[in-house]
Structures are given as structure tokens and as C-alpha cells.
Amino acid sequence: MAGDITHAISNRVFELLRAKIVTGELRPNEPLIETDLAQLLDVSRTPIRESLQRLAAIGLIVPRRRGWAVREYTPAEVLGKFEVRIALEGFAAFLAAQRGTDDQLRRCKRIHEDRLTVEPGDEDRRISTNRDFHAAIIDAAGNEQLKEAIYETGRFYLNRPVVRSSTREEMALAHAEHAAIVDALLARDSQRAEREMRAHIRRTFLMFQRLEPGVHLA
Amino acid sequence: MAGDITHAISNRVFELLRAKIVTGELRPNEPLIETDLAQLLDVSRTPIRESLQRLAAIGLIVPRRRGWAVREYTPAEVLGKFEVRIALEGFAAFLAAQRGTDDQLRRCKRIHEDRLTVEPGDEDRRISTNRDFHAAIIDAAGNEQLKEAIYETGRFYLNRPVVRSSTREEMALAHAEHAAIVDALLARDSQRAEREMRAHIRRTFLMFQRLEPGVHLA
DNA sequence: GTGAACAATCTTGTATGCAGAAATGATTTG
DNA sequence: CAAATCATTTCTGCATACAAGATTGTTCAC
Numbered sequence: 001m002a003g004d005i006t007h008a009i010s011n012r013v014f015e016l017l018r019a020k021i022v023t024g025e026l027r028p029n030e031p032l033i034e035t036d037l038a039q040l041l042d043v044s045r046t047p048i049r050e051s052l053q054r055l056a057a058i059g060l061i062v063p064r065r066r067g068w069a070v071r072e073y074t075p076a077e078v079l080g081k082f083e084v085r086i087a088l089e090g091f092a093a094f095l096a097a098q099r100g101t102d103d104q105l106r107r108c109k110r111i112h113e114d115r116l117t118v119e120p121g122d123e124d125r126r127i128s129t130n131r132d133f134h135a136a137i138i139d140a141a142g143n144e145q146l147k148e149a150i151y152e153t154g155r156f157y158l159n160r161p162v163v164r165s166s167t168r169e170e171m172a173l174a175h176a177e178h179a180a181i182v183d184a185l186l187a188r189d190s191q192r193a194e195r196e197m198r199a200h201i202r203r204t205f206l207m208f209q210r211l212e213p214g215v216h217l218a
Numbered sequence: 219m220a221g222d223i224t225h226a227i228s229n230r231v232f233e234l235l236r237a238k239i240v241t242g243e244l245r246p247n248e249p250l251i252e253t254d255l256a257q258l259l260d261v262s263r264t265p266i267r268e269s270l271q272r273l274a275a276i277g278l279i280v281p282r283r284r285g286w287a288v289r290e291y292t293p294a295e296v297l298g299k300f301e302v303r304i305a306l307e308g309f310a311a312f313l314a315a316q317r318g319t320d321d322q323l324r325r326c327k328r329i330h331e332d333r334l335t336v337e338p339g340d341e342d343r344r345i346s347t348n349r350d351f352h353a354a355i356i357d358a359a360g361n362e363q364l365k366e367a368i369y370e371t372g373r374f375y376l377n378r379p380v381v382r383s384s385t386r387e388e389m390a391l392a393h394a395e396h397a398a399i400v401d402a403l404l405a406r407d408s409q410r411a412e413r414e415m416r417a418h419i420r421r422t423f424l425m426f427q428r429l430e431p432g433v434h435l436a
Numbered sequence: 437g438t439g440a441a442c443a444a445t446c447t448t449g450t451a452t453g454c455a456g457a458a459a460t461g462a463t464t465t466g
Numbered sequence: 467c468a469a470a471t472c473a474t475t476t477c478t479g480c481a482t483a484c485a486a487g488a489t490t491g492t493t494c495a496c
Contacts, residue, residue, distance in 0.1 A: 007281070009480070035447070044481040049449090050271050057275030059366075066488060067448065080363030083313070084306070087364070091305035145298030146305070148277075149367075227450070253477070262451045267479090284458055285478060 007050075009043055014051040016041060018155070021060050021070055028072035032061060058155055082205045085153045086198050089134070092141040092150065093181060093197035097190035100140030108136045109182045116175060120168050133178060137185070137197070170207070177203070227261055232269040234259060236373070239278050239288055246290035250279060276373055300423045303371045304416050307352070310359040310368065311399060311415035315408035318358030326354045327400045334393060338386050351396060355403070355415070388425065395421070 017037070020026045032052065034045045041048070052068050055061045061068045073081075096105065115129040138147050166174075177200040184193035235255070238244045250270065252263045259266070270286050273279045280289045291299075314323065333347040356365050384392075395418040402411035 007479075033447070045448095046480050046482090049268065050479095053268050053271040054275055057272055077363060080361045083309070083361055084363050084367050087305050087309035088302070090309075091301070095301070143298045143301055145295060145302050149302050251477070263478095264450050264452090 007047075010047040010050050013041055013043060013047045014054050017048075017051050017055060018060065021055070026070050028070050030070045031064065032068045032070065034067070058152065079205075081153060082201070085150065086201050088146060088150045088153065089138070089201055090194045090198040092138045092143070092146055093185070094141075094190045094194035095143060095146070096137050096140035097185050097188050097193040099142060100137075100185070104136070104140035105185050108133065108140060108185055111136050112175075112178045112182050115178070118171075120166075120171060123166075126166060126171065130174070137181070140185075174200075174204070228265040228268050231259055231261060231265045232272050235266075235269050235273060236278065239273070244288050246288050248288045249282065250286045250288065252285070276370065297423075299371060300419070303368065304419050306364060306368045306371065307356070307419055308412045308416040310356045310361070310364055311403070312359075312408045312412035313361060313364070314355050314358035315403045315406050315411040317360060318403070322354070322358035323403050326351065326358060326403055329354050330393075330396045330400045333396070336389075338384075338389060341384075344384060344389070348392070355399070358403075391421070392418075 017026070026032070034048050034052075037048045038045045052061060056063065056068065060071055062071045096108070100108075111129065111133045115126075115133060118125045118129055138150060141147070177196065180196045181193060181200060184190075184196050235244070244250070252266050252270075255266045256263045270279060274281065274286065278289055279286045314326070318326075329347065329351045333344075333351060336343045336347055356368060359365070395414065398414045399411060399418065402408075402414055
């Protein structure tokens, strides 16, 4: 969905509705009444309906017998989404180790080292450098479709859980895992890079999800 | 996008347009004129516009400065899409070996063995048993989100290339690869199952794609 | 008081109207 | 004859209209 040039109102509506869903302002199973939404956002039903189509396409709403409702995700389904991300981003690490340029991999390392200097309290930089690190690896994978697919999984969960501030221990753990990934990348060990990336994502997920018993990540 | 209950016309329009794109009837870069499409399918612009949103969401059309155009995929981009599928379906094999039930894995084996009896000329059964085999593994992975994601990649390319009839040698090769996957699954060797599945998909892709030099699958 | 039949009200699905931006093409000027 | 300017046409983006089906509420029979 890159390069949206037109659809000014429609895009704004889409993002607003998406935000209201992932933040929980529109609750799961809540029926979405077009006229209400139109009034709420002060537009006509047309851009509302177009946005609903897009929200359905990314799985945030589901069709009801009549109209749409916010999709309820069970913990198992959230886990499922995360496993998709594990598959995709792990493979990105695999590809990056295999065919990323030396420059690209050195850039991953540089971002990682830069991140080591972030103060524990500086949440903004902690988050942004983490995003940059993952983005650098995905870039190094050199597959735009894969990048889009990963980005798409992000649209689902990114804003969903509260972004908790992280402890010093948690940061040290993340640093160690990032270091392991960087090491594997520079060694061009694609399998190890994939393994480390999977473990890293799995752990960060487990950090802030309380799973039902019996549901486990691979 | 399961369980579409309403949107009767809209859904029909979506499928018709999708078919016209993947079959090439609507050519890449061809501008999509809403009024023309509406006239062609004998509906108003409204369901056309809603379908265009959905087509954009699955990557078949892209926004232009004005309106939409059929997205042109370069060979490298098609390759990119396939790599996404490799990542997802490989991971499905991984999960299947790890947590599929014995019943589910035996079913994979049974479908595989059943497929061995297919006559070389029987294209319908060759295709359907292959689909069943892959579906059985994806089912055994026990992740509905992953299944949906794999299915989604299919919406893009399935109808695209001509489904070539396959030689006796090609079938023997596919059988051998399927056997290797089944073997790894029953041995509960998840890493090997993933590796074999990746190799299998990679090879089937290479079979009917002529790649530009310099572009290689991982 | 409970349940069925029916009426009134919502809400959607589709069609159409309208203003403005973009593309097209004609006309003028150097 | 080429390029630029301006008028015309086309097409989109958003708003609104309308009918059919779904939902809700009410009345009436038992």
C-alpha cells in the first residue's frame, strides 16, 4: 500500500478507524454502523465503506450477517499472527546473511552498536533503534515482497499491546540477542541468523503476552 | 476473507475483476476506468470501487496519480512473492513436524501414498492430490493465521502461469520430494521437514519460471 | 404472563449526482 | 513547425438518494 497519492479523506478515515480498533476504542465484536462512523468522523458513508473493505482485507474486521464487526482475536490467534511474523522475519535474517551486501550487514552491526548507548530511560530511542535494527536486516534481505508482508503483520499488532517500558535486564537481554544475530549475519551463517532471529522474536512476544496454558510457541 | 455472507454483487465483481487480472485479460499497467468496468459488468460504480479497494489490498492493482492500474510484476517481484511462500509453507512443515497430531501426520503420509497411484496423464488428480498434500501439512501445523497467509499468497499467483502438464520424470521428482517431507514429518524432525519443504517449493517454482540471470532463490 | 404476528424503524447495498482535478486537445505565438 | 497556453472533456472522489432486507418493539391472543 505504498505511494498512496489520492484518496485523501479515505486514507485518513482508514487510519483513524484502524487506530480506534487497535487501541480498543472500538471494542471487539462491536458492530460498525456506517452512519454512526460517518457522523463521528464527519464524512459521508462512501469513504467509510471503502475503509471497511481495507480493514477487512487486513483482518481487523469481519463480515456479519449484516454489515461488519470488529474482529475478536483469541490469545491463540494472536499467537498465530506472531508465528507468521516469526516465519517471515526469521527468513529475512536467513536471506540477509546469504545475500545481503557487506555494506548492508555492516550497517546492521552499526545500528546495533549505536543502540548499546541508549539510556535505559530513553523509551523513544529504545523503540526507534530497535525498529531500525529490524528494518536494516529486512532491507538486507533484498526482498520487497517479504518486506511488505512483514510490514503487513505489523499493522495488526503494533499498537495493540501497551508498549511497556523496559527494564535494564530486559534491554541487556535484547542486546545480547541482537548481538547474536549480528554475529551470525557477519559470519554469513544464514541458518544461525534465522534461528537467532526466531528466538529473539519469540522471546519478545512471550515478554508481554500472558498465554493460556497449553499454547506454546514453536 | 472467509465467510462472506453479504455483498452479493460486490463479491461477484471482485472475483470477476481478479480473474480478469490474473488471467491477463486486464493487462499490466492498464488503467482501470471505473465507468468502463461498471458498464462491462453491468453494475454501478459503487461495487466496482469497493472491489478496487480489495484488489489493492492484495497487491493486484496500484494507485496511480489518478485512479488505479493493474500492477506490473517484474520477474524479480514474482520471485519475491514465491520466497514469501517458501518462508510460510516451510515454517508450516516445521510446525507440523513439531506439533501435528499423529493422526494428522499419518494423513499426510496417506495422501502422499495415494498420489503415487495417479496415472501420468491424469492432470486433474495430479493437481488435486498435490493440493491436498500441501493442505494436509498446513492443517497439521495448526495455525489458522499461517494458513490464511499462505492462502493469500496463492490468490496472487495461482492462476497466473499456465499450469503445465507434467512429465513422468517431473512426477517422479515430486514424489521423491514429497516422500522426503513425509519421512521428516513422521520422524518429527522439524528442521529437516522445513528444509525439504523449502527445497520442494523452490524447485517447483524454478520449473516453470525463466529467471533473469543474477536472480536466484535462496 | 408468554409467545406469535405484525408494524415501524434501522441499516445496509447499490445507484446516482456533483464539483473539481487531471488528461486531452485545440489554438496561438514565436 | 515547435512549444506553450488555454479551453474542453473525462474521470475520480465524495456525498446523497432510494429500495430491500433485517431488527426491534408493540399489540394481541391465549
